[in-house]
Amino acid sequence: MKIIVNLIRSIIITAIIALALLILGVVTVIYITVDNNGELTSFESITLNDIKRVKVIAQQVTGNMEKESSEQQITLSERDLNLAISHFGPSLINIPDSAFAKINLSNQQQSLQLTLPLDHLLALGKTELEKRPNDLLASLASLASDVLKNKWINIEWNIKIDGMAETGHWLSAGQLRIGKLTLSQTQSQKFADRIIKSLLSNANSQPALEAWKNITDINHQDDRVVVSYVFPSSGTSSLRSYQSLILNPREQAQVDIYTQKINTLPKKTSLIQLLTAMFTLAAERTAGLGDPVGENRALLLSLAKLYGADDLNAILKGNNPAQFNRKRLNYTIYGRRDLAQHLILSAGISLLADEGLANLIGLDKEISDYQAGKTISAWDLLADQAGIRLARNATRSERSAKQVQQLLSQAKSDKHLLPDLGPDFSYAEDQFGVDDLDELNQLISLTLDELIILKK
Secondary structure, three states: OHHHHHHHHHHHHHHHHHHHHHHHHHHHHHHHHOEOOOOOOOOOOOOHHHHHHHHHHHHHHOOOOOOOOEEEEEEEEHHHHHHHHHHHHHHHOOOOOOOEEEEEEOOOOEEEEEEEEHHHHHHHHHHHHHHOOOHHHHHHHHHHHHHOOOOEEEEEEEEEEOOOOOOOOOEEEEEEEEOOEEOOHHHHHHHHHHHHHHHHOOHHHHHHHHHHHOEEEEEEEOOEEEEEEEEOOOOOOHHHOHHHHHOOHHHHHHHHHHHHHHHOOOOEEEHHHHHHHHHHHHHHHHHHHOOHHHHHHHHHHHHHHHHHHHHHHHHHOOOOHHHOOOOOOEEEEOOEHHHHHHHHHHHHHHHHOOHHHHHHHHHHHHHHHHHOOOOEOHHHHHHHHHHHHHHHHHHOOHHHHHHHHHHHHOOOOHHHOOOOOOHHHOOOOOOEOHHHHHHHHHHHHHHHOOOHHHOO
């Protein structure tokens, strides 16, 4: 009997020790792999200078395309690569919100850096567990979700660029760091093989794979990569269009749909009537396709293209943004064509580049007017900021995008698109100087907050 009691005691003690070691191991793994903050907090934002540089590259590499196949060299900086990741990455890989990536490129460091919200990974794990019901695992998953809420996974993957390697194998994966844990080269390679296999099976990655086949050489120089690339003869190059430089093929197709819609609508009307018809179409397409953000983005870009495609090309060629000549179309807000132009172009530029650039161009235009002997217009600034906010709220999230669709598809008057500044800012009284900008901006911010579609 005593032997049995001692045996049971030994089993219990062993089980307790094993459980303690398991818990300690899990805690240790979490401690060394999970962080309280993300190392990356955003993608690179494209600016006017970036667009100009891409345009120059496009013009260089397409110079001989219409004559015969030729090999060209493209020099890409670290920033160029990161802008490509920020724009095309989400279209190639289904990534969660708040997940970001960055290339680090120097003589000392060549790596791919990633930041992922742990909540997303836990949600994926929960989905997998639901396919295989198990009460114990479900309880552990729920406990883990509570403990690891609002935590982050920071990853850095060393990359080696070898121009002397066999064709197509210039990039090789080095060791992988997850938080404070660095995996062995063998483990890192297994991860790399799995990820590459997943990418190769993704239909959206086919254009990138086709482009990779046309690369003949890659050389790393400081914070730049020189790529030798064969550009086959294929007639007129789509790279000559700014639209194809900024938008991926799926986005271009969406823009074309809304451009066709514009062509069926009256050419002389209030902007709100045009937007009501456009956002009604966006809501209908969202109900069928489930992409409210993409639909709203394409809608606003189609209008921006209508207002300034040629002028945007002029900016890309190096013209001063202050000399940006807006097209005078017959869409109006409160009977004024200039307000519609300001709003739509600000919305489009903030989507093509970023809000900072759209704001800069708007302010630069007003200050240039002032320096030329004119005055600063509160209404112009109001319309500029309204366009930026409309673009932001129409594309910020699925919920926000659907709300904008619902409100604008039912809008009836100009006041549903742009607040009225009132008689104190009539055309005759709307004359301000540079010293008034701070107060005007505060007034405009408060005024725009009156509309749900423009509220910060």
